[in-house]
Amino acid sequence: xxxxxxxxxIVCEAAAQAEAIAKQAASAVQQEQQRTTKELRELEExxxxxxxxxxxxxxxxxxxxxxxxxxxxxxxxxxxEIASTKDAFVSYLAQLPDAQSKAxxxxxxxKLPGTSGEIIAGEKSKAIVEKLTTKHHxxxxxxxxDEGGFIFRSKHVEINSTFSYLAEKMFWxxxxxxxxxxxx
Numbered sequence: 001x002x003x004x005x006x007x008x009x010i011v012c013e014a015a016a017q018a019e020a021i022a023k024q025a026a027s028a029v030q031q032e033q034q035r036t037t038k039e040l041r042e043l044e045e046x047x048x049x050x051x052x053x054x055x056x057x058x059x060x061x062x063x064x065x066x067x068x069x070x071x072x073x074x075x076x077x078x079x080x081e082i083a084s085t086k087d088a089f090v091s092y093l094a095q096l097p098d099a100q101s102k103a104x105x106x107x108x109x110x111k112l113p114g115t116s117g118e119i120i121a122g123e124k125s126k127a128i129v130e131k132l133t134t135k136h137h138x139x140x141x142x143x144x145x146d147e148g149g150f151i152f153r154s155k156h157v158e159i160n161s162t163f164s165y166l167a168e169k170m171f172w173x174x175x176x177x178x179x180x181x182x183x184x
Contacts, residue, residue, distance in 0.1 A: 078182045086171055090163045094124075094148035106132050108149065108161045117154030122146040 096104060105128050112119075116136040121129040122144045129150055130139050137152070144151065149162035171178065 081182070082171065082178065086164075086167045089167045089170075090147055093163045093167075094146070102128060102132070105129060109133060109137075111161075112137065112152050112159060113154065113157060115154050115157070117152050117157070119150050119152050120144055121150040122148060124148075125150060 093104065105125070109129070109132050114136065116138070118138050118140045119129055119133060120140040120142050124146045125148055126139065126143065133139065140153075144162060147162055147164050149164075149166060151162060152159040
């Protein structure tokens with residue numbers, strides 16, 4: 001074989017090997033691209049799924065917070081309604097016509113113990129209490145805010161018969177009915 005033919009054969013063989021290596025490298029690059037693309041799609045799907053789950057969780061939290069805030073507003077409004085109803089009831093008692101007012105005070109005074117003690121009344125209610133009180137109950141010079149009612153004090157007992165206390169006690173005693181009405 002001549003030198004040029006040998007050269008030619010070597011060059012052809014080298015070209016064939018280079019082409020095979022290039023094809024093999026191109027195939028490896030194509031496989032790597034496919035694998036990378038597949039991994040990226042899986043990663044993208046995983047990220048999207050985690051974002052969806054997190055978005056749903058955040059949406060539930062926002063919904064719960066909004067619901068709690070709404071309930072808190074409703075509760076505050078109902079508490080204000082209860083407080084204003086108590087105030088209106090105390091006002092109503094304080095503004096009863098004379099005959100009814102006298103009957104109410106007499107009823108409250110009748111519940112006091114027979115022991116001697118002191119009655120502390122408001123300036124407006126002091127006159128009616130003085131008229132209705134018994135001998136063993138002295139009227140104090142001390143006065144209460146003019147909400148109506150009085151406080152009885154003896155050595156061992158104190159009885160709060162102020163209208164605001166009686167209203168509070170009445171609301172407390174009927175709290176289940178009030179709650180049922182307001183919250184159902």
